[in-house]
Amino acid sequence: MRIGVLTSGGDCPGLNAVIRSVVHRGTDVHGDEIIGIEDGFLGLIEGRARPVSHDDVTGLLTLGGTILGSARVRRDRINWAVENARTLARNLGIDALIAIGGEGTLTAARMFSEAGLPVVGVPKTIDNDIEATDVTFGFDTAVHVATEAIDRLKTTAESHQRVMVVELMGRHTGWITLTAGMAGGAHGILIPEKPFDIEAVARMVEERFDRHKKFAIIAVAEGAKPAPGTLRFDHGEVDQYGHQTFGGIGNRLAHELEDLLGKEARPVILGHTQRGGTPTARDRVLASRFGWHAVEAVHQGAFGHFTALRGTEIRLVPIVDAVVKLKTVPEDRWLESEAVL
Amino acid sequence: MRIGVLTSGGDCPGLNAVIRSVVHRGTDVHGDEIIGIEDGFLGLIEGRARPVSHDDVTGLLTLGGTILGSARVRRDRINWAVENARTLARNLGIDALIAIGGEGTLTAARMFSEAGLPVVGVPKTIDNDIEATDVTFGFDTAVHVATEAIDRLKTTAESHQRVMVVELMGRHTGWITLTAGMAGGAHGILIPEKPFDIEAVARMVEERFDRHKKFAIIAVAEGAKPAPGTLRFDHGEVDQYGHQTFGGIGNRLAHELEDLLGKEARPVILGHTQRGGTPTARDRVLASRFGWHAVEAVHQGAFGHFTALRGTEIRLVPIVDAVVKLKTVPEDRWLESEAVL
Amino acid sequence: MRIGVLTSGGDCPGLNAVIRSVVHRGTDVHGDEIIGIEDGFLGLIEGRARPVSHDDVTGLLTLGGTILGSARVRRDRINWAVENARTLARNLGIDALIAIGGEGTLTAARMFSEAGLPVVGVPKTIDNDIEATDVTFGFDTAVHVATEAIDRLKTTAESHQRVMVVELMGRHTGWITLTAGMAGGAHGILIPEKPFDIEAVARMVEERFDRHKKFAIIAVAEGAKPAPGTLRFDHGEVDQYGHQTFGGIGNRLAHELEDLLGKEARPVILGHTQRGGTPTARDRVLASRFGWHAVEAVHQGAFGHFTALRGTEIRLVPIVDAVVKLKTVPEDRWLESEAVL
Amino acid sequence: MRIGVLTSGGDCPGLNAVIRSVVHRGTDVHGDEIIGIEDGFLGLIEGRARPVSHDDVTGLLTLGGTILGSARVRRDRINWAVENARTLARNLGIDALIAIGGEGTLTAARMFSEAGLPVVGVPKTIDNDIEATDVTFGFDTAVHVATEAIDRLKTTAESHQRVMVVELMGRHTGWITLTAGMAGGAHGILIPEKPFDIEAVARMVEERFDRHKKFAIIAVAEGAKPAPGTLRFDHGEVDQYGHQTFGGIGNRLAHELEDLLGKEARPVILGHTQRGGTPTARDRVLASRFGWHAVEAVHQGAFGHFTALRGTEIRLVPIVDAVVKLKTVPEDRWLESEAVL
Helix, strand or coil: CCEEEEEECCCCCCCCHHCCCCCCCHHHCCCEEEEEECCCCCHHHHHCCCCCHHHHHCCCCHHHCCCCCCCCCHHHHHHHHCCCCCHHHHHHCCCCCEEEEEEEHHHHHHHHHHCCCCCCEEEECCCCCCCCCCCCCCCHHHEEEEEEHHHHHHHHHHCCEEEEEEEEECCCCCHHHHHHHHHHHEEEEEECCEEEEEHHHHHHHHHHHCCCCCEEEEECCCCCCCCCCCCCCCCCEEECCCEEEECCCCHHHHHHHHHHHCCEEEEEEEHHCCCCCCHHHHHHHHHHHHHHHHHHHHHHCCCCCCEEECEEEEEEECCCCCCCCCCCHHHHHHHHCCCCC | CCEEECCCCCCCCCCCHHHHHHHHHHHHHCEEEEEEEEECCCHHHHCEEECCCCCHHCCCCHCCCCCCCCCCCHHHHHHHHCCHHHHHEEEEEEEEEEEEEEEHHHHHHHHHHHHCEEEEEECCCCCCCCCCCCCCCCCHHHHHHHHHHHHHHHHCCCCCEEEEECCCCCCCCCHHHHHHHHHCCEEEEECCCEEEHHHHHHHHHHHHHHCCCCCCEEEECCCCCCCCCCCCCCCEEEECCCCCCCCCHHHHHHHHHHHHHCCCCEEEHHHHCCCCCCCHHHHHHHHHHHHHHHHHHHHHHCCEEEEEEEECEEEECCCCCCCCCCCCCCHHHHHHCCCCC | EEEEEEEECCCCCCHHHHHHHHHHHHHHHCEEEEEECCCCCHHHHHHHEEEEEHHHHHCCCHHCCCCCCCCCCCHHHHHHHHCCHHHHHHCCCCCCCEEECCHHHCCCHHHHHHCCCCCCEEECCCCCCCCCCCCCHHHHHHHHHHHHHHHHHHHHHCCCCCCCEEEEECCCCCCHHHHHHHHHCEEEEEEECCCCCCHHHHHHHHHHHHHHCCCEEEEEEEECCCCCCCCCCCCCCCCCCCEECCCCCHHHHHHHHHHHCCCCCCEEECCHHHHHCCCCCCCCCHHHHHHHHHHHHHHHHHCCEEEEEEEEEEEEEEEECCCCCECCCCHHHHCCCCCCC | EEEEEEEECCCCCCHHHHHHHHHHHHHHHHHCCEEECCCCCCCHHHHEEECCCCHHHHHHHHHCCCCCCCCCCCCHHHHHHHCCCHHHHHHHHCCCEEEEECCCHHHHHHHHHHCCCCHHHEEECCCCCEEECCCCCCHHHHHHHHHHHHHHHHHHHHCCCCEEEEECCCCCCHHHHHHHHHHHCEEEEEECCCCHHHHHHHHHHHHHHHHHCCCCEEEEEEECCCCCCCCCCCCEEECCCCCCCCCCCHHHHHHHHHHHCCCCEEECHHHHHHHCCCCHHHHHHHHHHHHHHHHHHEEECCCCEEEECCCEEEEEEECCCCCEECCCCCHHHHHHHCCHH
16 A cells, blocks of 8 residues: 655654654555655645655654654645545545644544545644543653753752742643653642642742751643632743743742742743653654554554554544543542642 | 551662652651561561651652662561561551562562451562553663663664674563563564574574665563574573573574674673663652552552552552463564564 | 861752762871861851761762752851951861862862961862863763753754754853754854854854755853844843843844744753753762862862862862963864854 | 775764764865765775765764774785775875774874875774873763663662672773773772782672671773782683673672672673763764864874874874873872772
8 A cells, every 4th residue: 555644743752753663564564655745734735745665764763853844734724635635645646644643633634534535643742631542652751851850950959948940841731740740759740730829839848948858849831820819920921933931830930939938949941852852762662553553554444543552552542522632630640649739 | 557668579660769659658648657677578577677757768769779678588488477477567566568579579468468467569570570560660761771772782783784682681571672672673572472583583684684784683581582493502591699601692692693694793781780770750650659559558458459550540459369470472562563583 | 187078159060979079088098077068158157067977978979969058158258257267167176178169169268278277179160161170070961961952952943944042051151052062963052252143143044944954953152142233132131030031042042033034943941950960970070089189189288279170180270360260162162163153 | 175084993982973073074164075985994995985975974973883884904904905005095086084993093094194195093992092182082971871880780789788790891991990980989990900809809898798888889891800819710701703701800700709708799791882872972072073173184284193182172193103002090090089999
């Protein structure tokens, strides 16, 4: 078969590992030809694609980013593409498509499948917020990078009797912050699912200082918000460039804590370092398994499905809204973190 | 309550994280007193123990090894201890015990529970070979270390057109080798579950050289064995000191491949670097969750059970032989590795 | 002898390694008693100190931060302390002092020596800006952390055809930015010593895109400034909390480049992650050697001197203003970087 | 000019960074054409070479190994090549050669220069044993890898009250072992320059146990030897395959210590992991500076010289036997290590 593959949405460690695995499995075992579509759905629409051979994926297992590129596409152009799915597939000469991306991509994948371009999805989100799979690749790497940063910040905080506020990724869910916060031993963990009371945070810090633990690390998700009725401040806008402004939660929180505590508080915003670079071993393996099973799914005709990890097994899950709904941090996971405020 | 905690068996990154979590949860939330028993069951028998406070576990999250120590105890002494379980518990003044260890420890834990010393188990094996849990802490760290080593060896192998044979841990199961081999992109993966034909390995290497990929990485588990009827060589004994002799599978395999191929082959034996040092973020979190749930299990009276990860949840599993039976690499996981010989 | 030791100024990986080395060399070889003075000169003034034994420094080699703490002291209090040097020394019962700190600390060290409290200095600056020594400990670690971040950002920049602006430490000198920029392969390196022309930076990026290298990494020191007469913008203030404001050079530069280029540009500010955590091997060794030689200097009576690396040797250098003057990036080092704009 | 470049001898992190830097400086600034010669002097003799463009070196800064390959060449073939230097240069159409390699390569470089093929040398040795330069690239990476391994082994040694013997690279000099041993806090450091008395090593370990530090790490260079008149054992041969035999110093030492002490002792041989993989930031910068200056040297006509680091500057040093004589660990550096036995 001629199988197209595209990567869509934000960067995520493991994308290249999926592409490599698709090529290895497809070409070596099934004799498929793999067509790499450039810049996600944009390349599909504009007919920009190239064959990807076994040699082309040499070294991709450890390489961050995506050799196919990725670009944002407006919803209306996606809809146009769905209406012309058969034509686009014919133009590229592909029998099926493997689409690697987040919720939007998976939803589009289902629409394309129904419109005559058979698609298998591979879920991709750094935030690990897709309900149907235990975990997504890239998440472990993001947590690894964030944890290393917290490890480094701890000794400085302790030496200078400081509060360190580390802002981590997660606009809508707190998985990275909860996990890296637990792994780094953060004393406060603030996530979107649990609006926080900054005075409670300040009290926790003061109690630590009273116990002669004269420092504190607060891990805060970029989407965390103060609880209604508590001391308020803006969540922090993103300006017209998409840059995080001064009002970003990490900067704001450090300010407010310094005011409330009369102690030094410093913000650190890790930003894009969390989503680039070489994947962890775990993410390389998960991404490779997803690619392997996506090719099998194509040959089984399991279109409109995407690959998911359930326990230790990879399963194929039908793409329906219910499946790709946001996976938030449940109460019991939150309670497991020792940093309940 | 007064809860004893002990660590038993070989070193495993995350042991200290479990101890820390047990102390945090037990003392902060339940008002328990945690008694650290030294050198595993030996300290239980000899009555060597000390209270472990919140301050005592500061910094343990990132520290490899175990502050409680660990020692081997002969089976007959364990049996004696079981017969005297009540007395030993009274001597230490503990109401319950959290035992962190491998299959032997969990089996002993059940026997102690039945004999009147209520025990909750926490599974610990670098090899990830316990059936009842998706994964054990320490495994991810071992895979991380092994993968970093394979990453480093690859460039040398390629520059010098060499075969590199990396011997990884796993006497009875191939989980570390399969996972690190996939994560590192090894071209051959040899595990105990799949007796290998060295001539098939040699052919794979030659085919790579014919395709102008003039190097190869072979990941081999210390317990891997040649298939009956194939070119044979000793598995490699462990001498009276417990040292791996010249006949270790990694060294032997490199020799034989050099003979068969007439190409340079070099062995690297990672050994103990795989089981020491700071845990990965994933292992820190899993170990912390196990400790948290072990304390809860004690307060729920779920004795004779151990903590297990199922998907994303921690469950309490009854300790029975069926549960702690060896988890080997199944055929379908083996097939997922692209390095099928 | 009874030798006091204190750490002063900002955090720097290797401080604990110096303390450990001072204790090992002093107690084991010379039979000295080492007195750890808390919170730098503040502890000296307030008489807060404790003996530090061989056991107390176990594990310090790899530990970031300083177990002695560090605090800022107003110049007038330092002057008061110098006037009362003999009394303060008598109060603590110390015969000599080893002071580990930056330019201010070394200057104070000389004043104390002249006032009757004999001091040997150990230079400490993350910025590597002390003229008399080839390098200072902590610098290699800062460069290591910054380089890992640039490595990670590169794949994202490439996948999304973006400009990434990485702001690194260095208010007055560009050593960290020059070195990490070269190590990470940054395409633009902006340092305080070389006021930049943002339009030249923009042209360099455009030329890369024209050559189908559709991404760029700009490493910018926090103290870098635009050249007079070029497109101007504020350097970016530090607010009353010492927080970097929206106007920080990294954020500002990303904005301006986005305007000039009409391409996505993203800022990443590494901040305190550069100065905490476990030191690199090189910094551990340099710090240990400095501690070793500081103790020898005390026993040789080389007071008013500080330890310096010259080539491969440790030398004792007299503390005079000329010696501790700022070491800036010279023209020829700048030209060596391939990223001349 | 048309400048040939070749890499010779064993693998060393930073080789590709030199090649990249030579291409960047040569092509971008001087308009040179860079000709990559394959497999070291073998490619020179056999006329195997290819132009290396700016695009060809993309991504090389972080890549271990050498894209040009490296092979051993018998001395008599080198001599033949020297006699035919002019012809070989004409065949490849090169005006000058940049040869990156160890002592043998530099000596050959001088002979080629005198025979009419002008050569500039770049020193390359993982062992850092070239007298004329403060340090060589690759060394810092080897020390980094070895130190990480010692860090990991320590916690296991402590938890199990064990002696760990880590064998590191260095057949003739102890630089890697001394430096990584100091960085890792090894309790014994055994190097070729200091024949050791194993009974003194055993006493040191026993004294540690008596002081209740119930573990020890011994770092031993592969070329370390017992002192005459002390308890003897073979240094450990290398068999016909170049494999380290059972008698390797690490294995042997662990055995003997176990006998002498009656305590568990375990060997770990790091082997090739020390010389492969991505270079540290320091090595990337040093390698890049060497490449930059090698190109300048060619254009200055400084043939028969090689690049050397002196303090913070790169200097050009004439290749004479005196210059490339072995740099061994001097007495005073040895004394700086706290682990004097």
